[in-house]
Amino acid sequence: MMSEDSGSVRPAVTEESVPRLPRHVKFRFDQARDAWVVLAPEKVFMPDEIAVEILKRCNGSTTLRDIIDDLAKTFEADRDTVASDVVVLLQDLADKGIITP
Numbered sequence: 001m002m003s004e005d006s007g008s009v010r011p012a013v014t015e016e017s018v019p020r021l022p023r024h025v026k027f028r029f030d031q032a033r034d035a036w037v038v039l040a041p042e043k044v045f046m047p048d049e050i051a052v053e054i055l056k057r058c059n060g061s062t063t064l065r066d067i068i069d070d071l072a073k074t075f076e077a078d079r080d081t082v083a084s085d086v087v088v089l090l091q092d093l094a095d096k097g098i099i100t101p
Contacts, residue, residue, distance in 0.1 A: 017101035020060030
């Protein structure tokens with residue numbers, strides 16, 4: 001998709017994507033906050049427990065299809081529901097430059 005205002009291409013997240021964090025983004029457990037955080041230039045995100053489980057699997061070598069299958073199996077959840085939720089979350093993060101699909 002083309003963005004009308006900038007002319008840039010929006011990175012699309014699909015089940016064939018192999019999501020990873022770009023070099024400038026760090027995902028780690030912060031002892032001081034006692035929570036997982038995503039650190040990006042001039043930004044700090046505090047993902048909820050579900051987002052943490054998704055981000056832990058975004059290693060740059062696993063397809064989104066496999067991540068979704070693993071999450072659905074691990075949490076004994078409906079795969080279609082998991083797929084929908086994961087794609088929405090990762091698309092939002094990709095739009096913010098936090099994930100590279």
